[in-house]
Amino acid sequence: MPVRIAVIGAGVYGTHVLNVLSAAARSGEADLVAVADIAPPTLERAVQRFRIRGYADYREMLERENLDAVAVVTPDYLHRQVVLDAAAHRIHILCQKPIATRTEEGCEMIAAARDAGVLLAVDFHKRYDPAHRELKRSIRQGRLGRILYGDVYMEDRIEVPAVWFKSWADRSSPAWF
Numbered sequence: 001m002p003v004r005i006a007v008i009g010a011g012v013y014g015t016h017v018l019n020v021l022s023a024a025a026r027s028g029e030a031d032l033v034a035v036a037d038i039a040p041p042t043l044e045r046a047v048q049r050f051r052i053r054g055y056a057d058y059r060e061m062l063e064r065e066n067l068d069a070v071a072v073v074t075p076d077y078l079h080r081q082v083v084l085d086a087a088a089h090r091i092h093i094l095c096q097k098p099i100a101t102r103t104e105e106g107c108e109m110i111a112a113a114r115d116a117g118v119l120l121a122v123d124f125h126k127r128y129d130p131a132h133r134e135l136k137r138s139i140r141q142g143r144l145g146r147i148l149y150g151d152v153y154m155e156d157r158i159e160v161p162a163v164w165f166k167s168w169a170d171r172s173s174p175a176w177f
C-alpha cells in the first residue's frame, strides 16, 4: 500500500518536496493527497500544479485526510507545533532540518514522536546530494586511496538569508543552517 502523505509548507523547499513526492506517486511508491499553506497564493499555486487538495489550516488536513505521513516544510522556527500536532494524530513525520531552533523544542518533539510511536526523521538533504554520494562511493571503493585526513566545509551565498529566507532569517541562524 503506498504511503498516504501530505506536505505542510509549500514555499521554496516545499515545492521541491512536492515534486519528489509527486514523482513517487507516479511510480506508485506514495499517495500524495494534500498540501497545506497559510499563504493563499502559495497554496493555490501548489494545488493547481500538483492537482491535490489544499488546506489553509494544516490541523484541518490532519483531521480529515487519514494520513500515514507528513512532510513538514515550514520555516525553521515553526517546525515544533506542526510536528507536535502530527505526532498527536499518530502520523509519521519527515521534518526539514534543523529540527527546531531551540534544543528544548527539539527534545520535546522527539519525545512526542516517541510517545506516539511514530517515526520522526529529519531531512538532512545533503546526505542525498549526488556529489556527496559519489564522494562516499569513491572512498568506499578505494578510488581515492587510503584517506589520512579529511576537512569538509560548506559555504553559502548571502542571497540565502537575504533573499530566500528573508521573511524569517532573523528567527533562525547560520548555525542552524
Ligand SMILES: NC(=O)c1ccc[n+]([C@@H]2O[C@H](COP(=O)([O-])OP(=O)(O)OC[C@H]3O[C@@H](n4cnc5c(N)ncnc54)[C@H](O)[C@@H]3O)[C@@H](O)[C@H]2O)c1
Residues within 6 Å of the ligand: 008, 009, 010, 011, 012, 013, 014, 015, 036, 037, 038, 039, 042, 058, 073, 074, 075, 076, 078, 096, 097, 098, 125, 164, 165
Ligand atoms: N530553501 C532551501 O533550499 C532549503 C533547503 C533545505 C531545507 N530547507 C528548510 O525547509 C524549510 C522551509 O524553507 P523554505 O525555503 O521553503 O521557506 P519558505 O519561506 O519559502 O516557505 C515556508 C512556507 O511555509 C508556510 N507556512 C508558514 N507557517 C505555516 C503554517 N502554520 N502552516 C502551513 N504553512 C505554513 C509559508 O507560508 C511558506 O509558504 C526550512 O526549515 C528550511 O530551513 C530549505
